[in-house]
Amino acid sequence: MGEDNNNSTTDKNGSKSSFFPSRRQIRRTFNNIKITVICGFVTILVLRGYVGFNLATPEADAITQNLADKTNRILTEIRNDYNEPDENPNTTVNSTTLGPKISNWDEQRKEFLNQNPNFPNFVNGKPRILLVTGSSPDPCVNPIGDHYLLKFTKNKIDYCRLHGIEIVYNMAYLDKQFSGYWSKLPLIRSLMLAHPQVEFIWWMDSDALFTDMVFEIPVLKYKDHNMVIHGFPDLFEKRSWIALNTGSFLLRNCQWSLDLLDAWAPMGPNGTVRNEAGKVLTSTLYDRPDFEADDQSALIYLLTSPVIGEKWMEKVFMENSYYLHGYWVQLVDRYEEMIEKYKPGYGDDRWPFVTHFVGCKPCGSYGGYSAERCLKNMERAFNFADNQVIKLYGFRHLGLLSPKIRRIKNEL
Amino acid sequence: MLERCLGHRRLHKIKRIIRQSKLTVICLVLTFVVLRSNIGAGKFGTPQQDFDEIRDHFYSGRRVEPRRVLEEAQVLTTATADVESGGSVGKVGSSEENNYSTIDISKILVDEGEDEKSDPSKPYSLGPKIHDWDEQRAEWLKTNPNFSNFLGPNKPKVLLVTGSSPKPCENPVGDHYLLKSIKNKIDYCRLHGIEIFYNMALLDAEMAGFWAKLPLIRKLLLSHPEIEFLWWMDSDAMFTDMAFEVPWERYKDHNFVMHGWNEMVYDQKNWIGLNTGSFLLRNCQWSLDILDAWAPMGPKGKVREEAGKILTKALKDRPVFEADDQSAMVYLLATQKDSWGEKVYLESSYYLHGYWGILVDRYEEMIENYHPGLGDHRWPLVTHFVGCKPCGKFGDYPVERCLKQMDRAFNFGDNQILQMYGFTHKSLASRRVKKVRNDTNNPLEVRDELGLLHPSFKAVKLPSAS
Numbered sequence: 099m100g101e102d103n104n105n106s107t108t109d110k111n112g113s114k115s116s117f118f119p120s121r122r123q124i125r126r127t128f129n130n131i132k133i134t135v136i137c138g139f140v141t142i143l144v145l146r147g148y149v150g151f152n153l154a155t156p157e158a159d160a161i162t163q164n165l166a167d168k169t170n171r172i173l174t175e176i177r178n179d180y181n182e183p184d185e186n187p188n189t190t191v192n193s194t195t196l197g198p199k200i201s202n203w204d205e206q207r208k209e210f211l212n213q214n215p216n217f218p219n220f221v222n223g224k225p226r227i228l229l230v231t232g233s234s235p236d237p238c239v240n241p242i243g244d245h246y247l248l249k250f251t252k253n254k255i256d257y258c259r260l261h262g263i264e265i266v267y268n269m270a271y272l273d274k275q276f277s278g279y280w281s282k283l284p285l286i287r288s289l290m291l292a293h294p295q296v297e298f299i300w301w302m303d304s305d306a307l308f309t310d311m312v313f314e315i316p317v318l319k320y321k322d323h324n325m326v327i328h329g330f331p332d333l334f335e336k337r338s339w340i341a342l343n344t345g346s347f348l349l350r351n352c353q354w355s356l357d358l359l360d361a362w363a364p365m366g367p368n369g370t371v372r373n374e375a376g377k378v379l380t381s382t383l384y385d386r387p388d389f390e391a392d393d394q395s396a397l398i399y400l401l402t403s404p405v406i407g408e409k410w411m412e413k414v415f416m417e418n419s420y421y422l423h424g425y426w427v428q429l430v431d432r433y434e435e436m437i438e439k440y441k442p443g444y445g446d447d448r449w450p451f452v453t454h455f456v457g458c459k460p461c462g463s464y465g466g467y468s469a470e471r472c473l474k475n476m477e478r479a480f481n482f483a484d485n486q487v488i489k490l491y492g493f494r495h496l497g498l499l500s501p502k503i504r505r506i507k508n509e510l
Numbered sequence: 511m512l513e514r515c516l517g518h519r520r521l522h523k524i525k526r527i528i529r530q531s532k533l534t535v536i537c538l539v540l541t542f543v544v545l546r547s548n549i550g551a552g553k554f555g556t557p558q559q560d561f562d563e564i565r566d567h568f569y570s571g572r573r574v575e576p577r578r579v580l581e582e583a584q585v586l587t588t589a590t591a592d593v594e595s596g597g598s599v600g601k602v603g604s605s606e607e608n609n610y611s612t613i614d615i616s617k618i619l620v621d622e623g624e625d626e627k628s629d630p631s632k633p634y635s636l637g638p639k640i641h642d643w644d645e646q647r648a649e650w651l652k653t654n655p656n657f658s659n660f661l662g663p664n665k666p667k668v669l670l671v672t673g674s675s676p677k678p679c680e681n682p683v684g685d686h687y688l689l690k691s692i693k694n695k696i697d698y699c700r701l702h703g704i705e706i707f708y709n710m711a712l713l714d715a716e717m718a719g720f721w722a723k724l725p726l727i728r729k730l731l732l733s734h735p736e737i738e739f740l741w742w743m744d745s746d747a748m749f750t751d752m753a754f755e756v757p758w759e760r761y762k763d764h765n766f767v768m769h770g771w772n773e774m775v776y777d778q779k780n781w782i783g784l785n786t787g788s789f790l791l792r793n794c795q796w797s798l799d800i801l802d803a804w805a806p807m808g809p810k811g812k813v814r815e816e817a818g819k820i821l822t823k824a825l826k827d828r829p830v831f832e833a834d835d836q837s838a839m840v841y842l843l844a845t846q847k848d849s850w851g852e853k854v855y856l857e858s859s860y861y862l863h864g865y866w867g868i869l870v871d872r873y874e875e876m877i878e879n880y881h882p883g884l885g886d887h888r889w890p891l892v893t894h895f896v897g898c899k900p901c902g903k904f905g906d907y908p909v910e911r912c913l914k915q916m917d918r919a920f921n922f923g924d925n926q927i928l929q930m931y932g933f934t935h936k937s938l939a940s941r942r943v944k945k946v947r948n949d950t951n952n953p954l955e956v957r958d959e960l961g962l963l964h965p966s967f968k969a970v971k972l973p974s975a976s
Contacts, residue, residue, distance in 0.1 A: 140540060245679070
């Protein structure tokens with residue numbers, strides 16, 4: 099009697115009745131395993147292909163991480179570069195003047211102009227103006243800051259091209275003593291002395307932009323003055339620290355201006371001098387908060403000083419009939435109203451010449467106002483001005499917040 | 511129990527059906543999973559989204575944002591020279607809403623509006639065809655004598671055109687390098703009496719990317735008849751020779767000047783036989799015609815893709831990608847030499863475009879052995895950072911090398927400007943400057959070494975004596 103090869107018997111109910119599984123059961127199990135293995139294999143393939151089964155960070159994150167690492171490395175190098183010791187530490191440490199005293203600049207300049215008729219100080223009847231602006235050589239703490247510096251620079255290029263003005267964009271600290279907002283003083287002096295053919299130096303902050311592309315500065319009005327600055331007589335009487343604004347002003351290239359710069363400079367040098375001066379300014383000027391001496395307060399202090407202030411003020415024109423400097427908070431919400439009611443060319447309340455984003459500081463981490471409000475309005479102001487430029491080519495922005503443009507008149 | 515309900519045979523049948531349908535069900539599920547990862551299943555999302563969600567859930571706060579990296583750099587002095595008025599000093603640093611690092615600019619910009627849809631049946635055109643531009647222009651110049659197209663006997667009026675996107679760069683330091691690049695161009699152009707037009711607008715959505723310069727150039731040529739030459743320059747190109755003046759008289763019989771080599775374009779049909787990153791185009795009818803001949807490969811989409819294939823096949827060494835303006839120009843010149851070749855000047859005696867790879871490591875050697883004003887391999891006029899793409903996330907070269915070398919090139923050029931005022935960078939890698947000349951009280955006796963303070967090419971044409 100031959101034994102059953104399967105070594106198992108199953109009764110009618112199909113339940114196991116022996117130690118070894120039946121052939122059918124083996125086959126069934128084998129089939130199940132086959133299916134499981136195949137499915138498992140395919141699942142792994144699919145998951146790996148589309149989701150990324152390696153537990154390392156997925157592609158996009160890896161790239162961002164990589165970029166961040168590299169940016170980090172570059173920034174570390176930049177920071178180290180800044181901490182390099184000065185090679186000549188005793189150049190300007192004890193000096194409070196901006197350079198050797200010059201007393202005959204008007205004569206020197208006149209001689210130059212006589213000998214160089216190809217470099218006149220008046221071109222086409224207009225005095226030669228040099229617009230000076232600048233920013234830090236380091237990348238902004240916040241990248242959006244650099245983007246707006248770029249846009250505002252484009253804005254200045256546009257205005258100056260339309261009006262025949264040259265631009266100097268400074269990115270160097272010429273004098274370590276005069277850092278931050280004081281850096282404009284040694285810069286203006288250097289430029290005046292190097293370019294005698296320039297009649298007016300126009301300093302403009304990097305956070306100010308032109309919003310009236312048609313308006314031209316009425317230079318004839320200032321033929322008897324050497325400095326044109328935006329200010330308010332009533333605040334000036336009160337000795338308010340915001341009576342004048344040094345974010346946008348004109349300075350004639352002459353001896354008087356060199357003397358003014360020398361008289362202005364003493365509160366500037368970094369360190370104890372500036373801090374102490376800050377205290378003096380806070381106690382003397384109306385409503386000034388407590389912080390180190392800034393160039394604006396120092397100028398107001400100088401020009402409002404009894405006796406000498408009056409002497410200086412003889413040649414200073416305090417302008418407020420147009421916005422040589424326009425405080426942005428009062429202007430930006432009215433752009434749509436202006437577009438509806440007025441047109442470019444007024445330069446004043448109806449269509450501001452310059453909109454100045456004081457206090458926004460998009461290059462740093464924190465400003466004095468809401469970041470969103472600042473950026474939104476900087477974009478609006480930029481497009482408000484840009485519309486006036488691209489209109490010449492038959493285009494305008496879709497909206498004041500939109501980078502897109504559309505055609506407004508058919509091609510010729 | 512079930513057995514008692516349904517009966518023995520039935521249960522058997524059901525079990526068999528279940529067994530057989532197991533396979534079907536598994537396959538169905540698999541199909542669904544595959545389809546989902548490929549196409550997505552609407553609100554059920556894709557596996558990538560799942561992963562993101564899971565990641566966000568567990569790792570929120572630890573993900574690296576490129577923006578936050580820059581926050582660490584403490585600005586040691588107030589970066590911008592602005593002063594507050596309006597009493598905002600007290601508020602600094604207080605509220606979170608004043609913090610710039612949390613702002614996402616894309617939420618502020620309104621990217622509304624549909625792109626103008628062009629008629630697909632009509633072939634692309636840059637604008638209405640003009641046939642008599644030379645006459646129109648001559649007429650205009652006659653009626654507007656104040657706007658001369660020449661500033662001097664050999665000095666035509668030139669407009670340098672460059673540009674970038676109106677949206678912030680993807681790379682956080684990209685905008686900073688764009689800013690340095692424009693400052694560099696401002697410096698060169700101020701010294702040489704050239705005007706600048708910085709474009710930030712996309713005039714024609716169909717010609718996006720590197721083709722955007724064509725509609726822009728045409729528009730500017732037509733709007734400014736007083737311009738004699740238009741100088742297009744890429745945003746990633748920098749001037750490294752501030753003293754070199756382009757030899758305008760050399761091109762009096764030509765209308766289009768590009769850096770390149772005749773053999774490489776006409777004989778070899780090499781796609782880098784010329785470079786359209788920096789070129790001069792005369793304002794005349796011929797230029798309008800060549801722009802029209804150049805444009806057809808540009809419109810984005812199918813046209814550009816197909817054109818790309820043609821170009822890869824026709825040109826030597828060209829990789830496979832959509833049509834770009836440079837390859838299209840090589841193709842145009844190589845295939846239609848008789849029409850255009852006569853008025854095209856391929857300049858190789860100085861670096862109207864200088865490939866950065868072969869120049870940047872030699873700056874120190876140049877400083878030692880040569881001087882500005884040469885414009886060629888000894889002291890390149892332009893160093894062009896092709897392939898670096900500092901504004902985007904991906905370039906063709908390592909990010910660090912590109913940015914470091916851009917800094918060096920910038921300083922190399924900037925030193926020539928600073929020397930006018932008696933300063934120089936501490937080293938080619940350093941952003942700090944040092945004095946190299948003592949101040950005097952006779953500043954006008956000082957002559958800057960390069961003669962850039964009052965250069966001859968800047969001299970104003972004197973009115974003729976009456």
